[in-house]
Amino acid sequence: MDFTLDSEQTALRDAVRxxxxxxxxxxxxxxxxxxxxxxxxxxxxxxxxxxGALGLPFAEEDGGFGAGPVEVSIxxxxxxxxxxxxxYVEAVVLAGGLVAAAGTAEQRAEIIGALAEGQLVxxxxxxxxxxxxxxxxxxxxxxDGDAWTLSGVKEPVLGGARADLLIVSATIDGGTGLFVxxxxxxxxxxxxxxxxxxxxxxxxxFDSTPATPLGEPGADQSDVIASAVAAAQIAYGHEALGAMAxxxxxxxxYLKSRKQFGVxxxxxxxLTFRAADMYVSLELARSTVTWATLVQLDGGDDAAVLxxxxxxxxxxxxxxxxxxxxxxxxxxxxxxxxxxxxxxxxSRLTAIDHALGDGRHHLTALSKTLDDHEAVEPLP
Amino acid sequence: MKLQLSDEDIAFxxxxxxxxxxxxxxxxxxxxxxxRELSKDQIVRSMxxxxxAGIAVPNxxxxxxxxxxxxxxxxxxxxxxxxxxxxxPLAFNASMVGPVIAAFGSQEIKExxxxxxxxLDIWWSQGFSEPDAGSDLASLRTTxxxxxxxxxxxxxxxxxxxxxxxxxxxxxxxxxxxxxxQAGISFLLIDMTSPGLTVRPIExxxxxxxxxxVFFDNVRVPAENLxxxxxxxxxxxxxxxxxxxxxxxPVGSTKRTLAQAKEYAKTAGAGGTSLLDDPLVAAQIAExxxxxxxxxxxxxxxxxxxxxxKPHPASSVLKLQGTVLQQAVTELWVDLAGPNALxxxxxxxxxxxxxxxxxxxxxxxxxxxxxxxxxxxxxxQIIAGTILGLxx
Numbered sequence: 001m002d003f004t005l006d007s008e009q010t011a012l013r014d015a016v017r018x019x020x021x022x023x024x025x026x027x028x029x030x031x032x033x034x035x036x037x038x039x040x041x042x043x044x045x046x047x048x049x050x051x052g053a054l055g056l057p058f059a060e061e062d063g064g065f066g067a068g069p070v071e072v073s074i075x076x077x078x079x080x081x082x083x084x085x086x087x088y089v090e091a092v093v094l095a096g097g098l099v100a101a102a103g104t105a106e107q108r109a110e111i112i113g114a115l116a117e118g119q120l121v122x123x124x125x126x127x128x129x130x131x132x133x134x135x136x137x138x139x140x141x142x143x144d145g146d147a148w149t150l151s152g153v154k155e156p157v158l159g160g161a162r163a164d165l166l167i168v169s170a171t172i173d174g175g176t177g178l179f180v181x182x183x184x185x186x187x188x189x190x191x192x193x194x195x196x197x198x199x200x201x202x203x204x205x206f207d208s209t210p211a212t213p214l215g216e217p218g219a220d221q222s223d224v225i226a227s228a229v230a231a232a233q234i235a236y237g238h239e240a241l242g243a244m245a246x247x248x249x250x251x252x253x254y255l256k257s258r259k260q261f262g263v264x265x266x267x268x269x270x271l272t273f274r275a276a277d278m279y280v281s282l283e284l285a286r287s288t289v290t291w292a293t294l295v296q297l298d299g300g301d302d303a304a305v306l307x308x309x310x311x312x313x314x315x316x317x318x319x320x321x322x323x324x325x326x327x328x329x330x331x332x333x334x335x336x337x338x339x340x341x342x343x344x345x346x347s348r349l350t351a352i353d354h355a356l357g358d359g360r361h362h363l364t365a366l367s368k369t370l371d372d373h374e375a376v377e378p379l380p
Numbered sequence: 381m382k383l384q385l386s387d388e389d390i391a392f393x394x395x396x397x398x399x400x401x402x403x404x405x406x407x408x409x410x411x412x413x414x415x416r417e418l419s420k421d422q423i424v425r426s427m428x429x430x431x432x433a434g435i436a437v438p439n440x441x442x443x444x445x446x447x448x449x450x451x452x453x454x455x456x457x458x459x460x461x462x463x464x465x466x467x468x469p470l471a472f473n474a475s476m477v478g479p480v481i482a483a484f485g486s487q488e489i490k491e492x493x494x495x496x497x498x499x500l501d502i503w504w505s506q507g508f509s510e511p512d513a514g515s516d517l518a519s520l521r522t523t524x525x526x527x528x529x530x531x532x533x534x535x536x537x538x539x540x541x542x543x544x545x546x547x548x549x550x551x552x553x554x555x556x557x558x559x560x561x562q563a564g565i566s567f568l569l570i571d572m573t574s575p576g577l578t579v580r581p582i583e584x585x586x587x588x589x590x591x592x593x594v595f596f597d598n599v600r601v602p603a604e605n606l607x608x609x610x611x612x613x614x615x616x617x618x619x620x621x622x623x624x625x626x627x628x629x630p631v632g633s634t635k636r637t638l639a640q641a642k643e644y645a646k647t648a649g650a651g652g653t654s655l656l657d658d659p660l661v662a663a664q665i666a667e668x669x670x671x672x673x674x675x676x677x678x679x680x681x682x683x684x685x686x687x688x689x690k691p692h693p694a695s696s697v698l699k700l701q702g703t704v705l706q707q708a709v710t711e712l713w714v715d716l717a718g719p720n721a722l723x724x725x726x727x728x729x730x731x732x733x734x735x736x737x738x739x740x741x742x743x744x745x746x747x748x749x750x751x752x753x754x755x756x757x758x759x760x761q762i763i764a765g766t767i768l769g770l771x772x
Contacts, residue, residue, distance in 0.1 A: 001389070001452065002382045003681045009381075070381050252768045267772035272764035279763050280701055283694045287677035288670075294383035311670050366670065367662035371646075375639040376673045378680065380384055 001379070003290055009074060016078040019047055024082035027341035033085060034198035038162035040085040046118045048075075054092055055116025057231075058100050063113025069231070069296040073238040073289075080242025083348045085198055087121065087159045093235045095122035095167050097228040102178050102215035111165065111180075123163035125154035125181075125204050126225070133357050135222065139206060141170035141177050148213060149187075150179060150206040158355070160202030161192030167214060168206070175220025179211035186210060197351040198344065227302055230309035233356050234296060237289035237312045240320050240352045244285065247327040247345040248278050254331055271330055278323045285319035288312050291378060298380060307369070310362045311376075317359025320349035385452075393456050396435075400464035404429055412465040413640070415738045417588065420503070420545045427469045427500040436469045437498045441482050444494045455683040462632025472504040472541075473497045477550040480567065480616050484608035493569070505546030505572065507537040507594060508617065514539075515758050517552070518561045518614065522596060524553035524568055526603065531555075531568060533599040539752075543579050543592035546572045552613050559611075567613035569605040576600070586744040587724075621754070628695075628753075629702025631676045638668055638709050644735055645716050655716060664715070668708060675701050693767050700759040703749035710746045713739040 005013065023044045024030045033041045048054055056071045058064020072093060079088050092115065099111045099122070114120035128138055139152030150170050160166065166181040166188075181188060187207035195201050215221065252275055255266040265271055292312035296305050324346035328335035335342045353359065385393065408422045418426070430436040431445070438454055440446035449457070461468055468474070478497045481490055496502045513520040522535025533553060540549070549570050556564030570577065576599040582591045608616055642665055645655040655661045675698070682692040714721050717736035724737055750756040764770040 001385055001680065001684045003684055004381065006381075248768075252770060255770055264772075266764075266770040269761075269772065272768075272770040272772065273757070273760045275768055275770060276760040276763035279768060280697050283678055283697045284671070284674040284701065287681055287694075288674045290381075290681075291383070291673075291677045294381055297381065298383050311673060314667075314670050315674055363663055363666055363670075364659075366666040367659065370642060370656055370662055370665055370669075374642075375635050376669045378673060378677055 003294075005070075005074070009070060012071060013074045013078065015051060016048075016053060016075050017081070019044070019051060020078050020082045020084050023047075024084055027344060028339075030083065030085065030198070030344070031338070034194075037192065037200065038159070039194070039198065039200040040087065044084070045086050045121070048086065048088070049116065049118025052116075053088075054118055055112070057093065058096065058112045058116060062100060062108040063116050064100075065116070069234065069293045072231075072235055073293045076235040076238035077242040080239035080244075080348075081246050083198075083243055083246075083345060087123070087199075089232050089235045089239060090123060090158045091115065091121050091163075094228055094232040095124040095163075095165075097231050098124060098167050098178060098221075098224060099214065101228060102221050102224045104215055107180070107214060120164045121159070121162065122165040122167055123157055123159045124228075125157045125160060125166050125168045127154065127156060129153060129155045133361050135176070135225075137169045137171050137176060139168065139170040141172045141179060141211065142208075143172075143218070146217075148179065148211050148217070149208045150181065150211045151208055153203065153205050155203045156195070156201035157190075157204045158195075158199060158201050160204045161190045161200060166204065168211065169221075169225060170211075172218060172220070174218075176222045176225065177218065178214040178221040178224065180214050181206070181209060181211045195351065197347040199351065223302065226306060229356055230306045231296065233309040233313045234289065234292045236352045236355060237285070237292065237309075237316045240316045240349055241282070241286055241289055243345050243349055243352075244282050244319060244323045247323050247342055247349075248275070248282055250342055250345075251275060251278065251327045251330050265330075274326055274330060278326050281319040281322045285312075285315045288315040300380060307366075310357070310365055313357055314359050314362040314366065317353045317362070320353050321359075324349040389452060389456065392453055393460060396457050396460040397464070399433060399435070400461050400466050403433065404464070404466045408467070409465040412467060414734060415637070415742055417590075418467055420542075423467060423470060424500045424503075426467055427473075430469060431499045437474050437478055439475065440478055440494075440498070444478075444482050444490065445498045446482075451683040452680075455679065459632040462630060463636055465636065470500060470503070472506050472550075473500060473502070476506060476620050477504050477569075480550070480620050481607060483619060484567075484612075484616050489569075489604070489607065503542075503545050503547045505540050505543040505549040505594070507540060507549040507551035507570070509539045510536060511538055515755055517617070518565070520552055520554060520565065522551065522553050523557070524555050524566060524601070526555070529603045531601045531603060531606070533568070533570065533596040533601055535596050537594040537596075538582075538591075540579070540592045540594050542590055543572075543594055544581060544589065546579070548572055549594065550607075552617055555613075556611050562614040564611055565613040565617070566610050567607040567616045568601060569607060570596075570599065570601050574599045574601065584745070585747075586741040588741065588745060629675055629679055629698035630706055631672065631679055631702065634702075634706050634709055635672055635676070638665070638672060638712070640735070641665070641709060641712050641716060644713075644733070648716050648736075661716070664712060668705065668712065671701075671708075672705055675705055696759060696763045696767060699753065700756050700763075703756060706749050707743075707746050710739075710743040714743045 052065050053075045055064040056067040060066045096115050142149050168179045168181050169176055187209040189205045191203040192200050258265050289312045292308035295308040327342045334340050408426050411418055427436055437445050438447035438449050481493055510520045524531040524533045549572050551568050552565050553568050554564050555566040576597040578595045580593045581589045649655045678694050678697055682695045685692055717739040720732045720736035721740045723732040
């Protein structure tokens, strides 16, 4: 049992931290980038590609680098530390993960290689308006001969307007299928807007829009979707860990330096105790999220990974709300301003919480499985 | 990174599991499972069974019966013991006075006390806290004045846990009143049958008797009972309080109690229905399970990565969150028992399930957990000051 990074992993972390630290050295740098479409920096994305970060989870024969969930988690955590707006989890872990798991050899060669090189940014169009976290899409796929078309609406689709390719979930006979939709397909409209955390989402409508099945035509891809979503939930957990760690560091520094009544804020025990509780939340979340990554690495059964992802997401939801809210409170008014960083971290943590199932959603799911076990055992 | 235990550790876990589930007398494990208090005799027999197997004091130096285990192995030992419903070796003997004597005592004092301490032939009590020296332990006022080859001890100790069973008491006493308060303290071993020493029980809110006041009225203690050097007692006490990183969060027993509560809930609804069908109860239990998982994993992170001898920063989370969850599960028990929890005084013929009858006394009793061993406020102070660098 080992919870520490090896030297290669540490080197990867340092490299990504260096790159992102340069790109987003101040929260002003991030704001400049998020103010204009697509809401992230193409150059930074290209540098991440050159570093190999975008191809980490994919097999070498598909054009990736054959690394694993730990390496992905390292990148995600560094993304979170500076809340870089680049769609790492969305494009690489989620959309890319679906292609890697479901795509034909041809589709994988075409999409994964280009994704790893930074030439193609895919998005997963899955969430539907009014459908919360439902696993059954209202977007329908219709087959006519060998040709498929999609109809319905996906919204909000993160990065949906800028995407070079859409991976779309849709109801088919006997389950949920996955489809590839080209950006110039007929009957496709994409309307972009800003999200509260500085990102971009889109209203994506399909009106008899031609689509290509991802992988075997007509196959139910529910399990593939669940696995890719679980991987993304865990990666989001690491992104949140990076953000929470930074929010706590910033808050701690503020308590040390900011004076009121002629003394530093850290003179007041009411404030330092709250910071101590933030640390407790962070460490407990770190334990669960890191464990979920190790369950994934372990290559055990899918059900174990899904449960671990759910547990991690619940812990991250609690910790993210606690740390985000306290970071603002302990800063006082300055924490409310857009010029200062902590509010943006709290925004991002809120977005992560509600992406792919929030704490309440996962708690409900876990509540229904209480009968399956006597106690939760972390070790295989 | 790697999740699995090594083959060696898996074998070790199996060995411990087998021992604790087969070699500890069943009546002791049944009493723990019933969430009832163990008798002195049961605690002694339990520790002696472990000592006979050579696993009662693994944290001691090997020459005095310790084991050269890794922090992870010690964690496994501790967890398996609790999961099996076995009380850990008496902390006063195994984790407190034993290691101090082994580290700082003379050869003579080691030979005289350590074997009997490991085997619980001597039941030790702890004489640290005083009415005006709790978390601020260095303010203690009990004095020991040297007269010839004896110390004359006067003063009062309090919160002496299970002091009614004590044969000997290890104390912190003031031997030099004229120096900085931490500098004038010594570590003295006192026979509790000495003339002038009296023990008075303190009744607690759960109706039980587990703590005491101990009074010293001109108690004469041979000077050879001093551990280490005079006026160095504060260093020994810090060693004692700081060296027990493993097992500070009772994950195993909380896990067992939570599993037991869940089992109880399955038939605790009206007419024997399952309370797990109540979404709020189910959510409360699911959240506790998740929080307990996070705590257990944090404990594993700490023991897996503490090889360089420096405590892992996350270890400070363990006592704090460990007692929070320990208390939360006792609270859950009261919620599940509902009005049946009032039947605390019911005799054996009661139709109220036994586990419901002990729910409230356990709940009230475990309010102590966030107070003793450095209150949770002290833990927050340590996290804020030592880890975050917030020093007011």
